[in-house]
Amino acid sequence: MVTYIVRRLVTAVLILFGASYVVYQLTALSGDPLEDLRASNAPNREQLIQARTELLDLNTPAPLRYFGWLAGAAKCLVPFAATCDLGASIQGEAVTTSLVRAMGNTITLVTTATVLAIIIGISLGIITALRQYSGLDYGVTFMSFLFFSLPIFWLAVLLKEFGAIGFNNFLADPQIPASTIVVVALASGLIWALFASASWKRKAIAFVVGAAVAAALLTVLEVVDWFTDPGLGPIVILVTGVAIAFGIVLLTAGLRNRKALYASLIMVALGLVAYYVVNPVLNAATVWMILALAVLTVLVGIGVGYAMGGYDRGQSMRAAALTGLLMGLLIVVDRFLVTWPAYVGNPRVRGRPIATVGAETPGLEGTFWITGLDTFTHLLLPTIALLLASLAGYSRYSRASMLEIMNMDFIRTARAKGLSERTVVMRHAFRNALIPLATLVAFDIGALIGGAIITEQVFAFSGMGQLFVQALQRTDPDPIMGFFLVAGILALVFNLVADVAYSFLDPRVRVKA
Numbered sequence: 001m002v003t004y005i006v007r008r009l010v011t012a013v014l015i016l017f018g019a020s021y022v023v024y025q026l027t028a029l030s031g032d033p034l035e036d037l038r039a040s041n042a043p044n045r046e047q048l049i050q051a052r053t054e055l056l057d058l059n060t061p062a063p064l065r066y067f068g069w070l071a072g073a074a075k076c077l078v079p080f081a082a083t084c085d086l087g088a089s090i091q092g093e094a095v096t097t098s099l100v101r102a103m104g105n106t107i108t109l110v111t112t113a114t115v116l117a118i119i120i121g122i123s124l125g126i127i128t129a130l131r132q133y134s135g136l137d138y139g140v141t142f143m144s145f146l147f148f149s150l151p152i153f154w155l156a157v158l159l160k161e162f163g164a165i166g167f168n169n170f171l172a173d174p175q176i177p178a179s180t181i182v183v184v185a186l187a188s189g190l191i192w193a194l195f196a197s198a199s200w201k202r203k204a205i206a207f208v209v210g211a212a213v214a215a216a217l218l219t220v221l222e223v224v225d226w227f228t229d230p231g232l233g234p235i236v237i238l239v240t241g242v243a244i245a246f247g248i249v250l251l252t253a254g255l256r257n258r259k260a261l262y263a264s265l266i267m268v269a270l271g272l273v274a275y276y277v278v279n280p281v282l283n284a285a286t287v288w289m290i291l292a293l294a295v296l297t298v299l300v301g302i303g304v305g306y307a308m309g310g311y312d313r314g315q316s317m318r319a320a321a322l323t324g325l326l327m328g329l330l331i332v333v334d335r336f337l338v339t340w341p342a343y344v345g346n347p348r349v350r351g352r353p354i355a356t357v358g359a360e361t362p363g364l365e366g367t368f369w370i371t372g373l374d375t376f377t378h379l380l381l382p383t384i385a386l387l388l389a390s391l392a393g394y395s396r397y398s399r400a401s402m403l404e405i406m407n408m409d410f411i412r413t414a415r416a417k418g419l420s421e422r423t424v425v426m427r428h429a430f431r432n433a434l435i436p437l438a439t440l441v442a443f444d445i446g447a448l449i450g451g452a453i454i455t456e457q458v459f460a461f462s463g464m465g466q467l468f469v470q471a472l473q474r475t476d477p478d479p480i481m482g483f484f485l486v487a488g489i490l491a492l493v494f495n496l497v498a499d500v501a502y503s504f505l506d507p508r509v510r511v512k513a
Contacts, residue, residue: 005496012492016485021066023484024477028062031475033090055088056477069481086485087478089471095482098467103486105359106456106463109379113386114445120387121394122437126430128395129402136194140395148392152385156458159381160356168352171344174227181218188214229341232334234275240330241268245323252322253315254422263308263320267301271327275334282335285368290332297324336376339369346370353377357460382459390444397440401433435502442498443491 032038033056037049052058057065072085086095124144128137147155192210193203221227232240245264246255253260278293301324305317344353348364355361355378364374405411406429414424453465460466464483471479 005500008496008499012489012496015492016488017070019488020070020481020484024066024069024481025062027475027477027480028065030472033058033475033477035475052090055092056090069478073481073485086482089479090474090476095478098479099482099486102462102464102467105461106465108375109382109386109456109461109463110445112379113383113390114441116383117387117390117394118441121391122398122434124391125395125398125400126402126425126433129399129406130425132403134194139194144392144395147388150389152389152454153458155388156381156385156455159385160458163381163384164354164356167354171227171353172351174222174225176218176222181215184218185211185215230337232330232337234272237275237327237330237334238268238272241271241323241327244268244326245319248322248326249319250422251426252319253312254420257312257315259308260305260312260316260319263301263305263316264323266304266308267320267324268327270300270304271324271331274328275331278331279335283367285335287368294325294328297321297328300324336369336373339367339373342366343370343373349374354380356381359462378461382455382461385455385458393440393444394437397437398433401436402429405429405433438501439498442494442501445490445494 034049034052037045037052040048042048057068060068069087072087076084076086084096086099088094089098121144124140128134128140131137189207189209189211193207196203196206242265245261245268249255249257249261249264255261281289298321301321302317304324305315305320306313308316308320340353343349343366344351346364346366348361353373359375359378361374361378364371366374411424411429414428415421419428453469455461456463456465457469464486467479468483470476471483
């Protein structure tokens with residue numbers, strides 16, 4: 001394995017070297033970085049041309065100038081030396097500075113969208129595979145391909161119009177008309193009916209229950225004026241936590257494993273206690289504090305699961321740790337919701353919190369919760385746009401892979417041995433269905449880090465895509481090369497990660513030198 005990885009890394013370096021040389025020469029031939037200055041009427045035009053020529057070393061031929069850039073890029077390999085030099089843009093800003101800023105925004109956007117697309121897409125694909133040719137299967141297929149076929153720029157414009165402008169107008173006077181409640185209730189009932197079993201009686205019951213729950217929920221939210229002063233509160237956290245505990249145990253251990261269920265319910269009780277104990281500490285919250293509390297929660301969950309024991313301690317430990325982590329997430333979400341009125345009332349936000357452009361509100365200052373909400377509101381629409389566009393790929397690939405696996409001999413053998421359907425699906429079929437998805441996920445992540453160019457353009461999101469487009473428009477060679485270096489390295493790294501992941505997902509696959 002180590003020999004294989006070393007060999008792949010050496011090959012990657014050679015590929016990057018050759019590809020970067022070609023891209024550098026093409027960039028140099030694509031235009032003149034001095035074109036805007038040559039057309040300028042400024043009295044100091046010659047001085048400006050001379051300064052930019054020296055800044056970009058334009059007097060040196062491009063084939064030789066490449067090796068000067070390469071020498072600066074090689075310094076980035078020295079850890080903790082702070083000598084990384086990828087040149088400068090035509091405005092004089094160091095490329096490393098602009099890359100760090102753009103990568104931070106893009107990674108935040110892409111990570112959120114990709115993780116959600118993977119989780120939701122694979123889940124929908126597996127569910128539709130298990131319910132092949134049902135109404136749910138047809139409905140998910142239709143909706144996923146509908147969003148996949150929509151141009152991303154048009155989808156982004158629709159989100160800006162209805163997801164931002166429309167919702168901001170609603171927040172100014174949050175009154176829910178009766179017609180809206182009826183429409184939402186009917187839509188909720190249809191979704192519940194799709195997820196119900198093939199029996200028409202059960203579908204009818206699911207439709208009625210789904211519609212009633214949605215109508216009651218919207219009515220309660222309007223009566224308590226939740227949209228003006230939102231929050232979860234201990235009762236909602238407790239009820240949701242119990243539902244999470246049952247759901248996690250059902251998926252990971254089965255409800256027959258009472259020890260795992262009791263361990264998860266203990267974590268729900270501890271989470272409710274933590275809701276009152278930790279809240280005062282969260283007034284001075286930081287990212288590192290939240291991460292430390294998350295690690296502590298997982299460790300406590302592992303300890304509770306181990307103490308509960310049972311015939312499979314591992315199942316109890318996993319179920320308790322996951323339940324505790326999600327309970328902690330509920331507490332964090334509640335804190336963000338409680339901070340929402342202060343954020344909306346901030347003079348910089350001016351009562352219109354859902355942003356349509358940019359990565360942050362200029363000049364906004366506040367606590368961790370205020371800045372966190374600002375980041376969320378700016379990420380919301382572009383994340384939804386990327387999520388909807390990516391769902392079709394993940395759901396269709398996972399559905400096809402799951403259908404293929406479920407018809408294999410070892411699945412029939414597992415059922416013949418008397419294993420439960422949960423064990424057959426989650427332990428045998430699901431893991432094997434992930435093998436072809438590993439390639440798709442790895443390549444998508446590597447490609448998306450390069451920037452969702454159209455989405456970033458529509459939302460004026462200052463990420464890698466924007467950096468690349470602006471550099472191309474100005475014929476700015478160093479930012480283009482910086483973009484290429486980051487995108488190329490990530491593509492090669494995630495390709496290697498996909499190859500290595502095969503051996504973990506399928507013991508029959510062995511990566512050899």
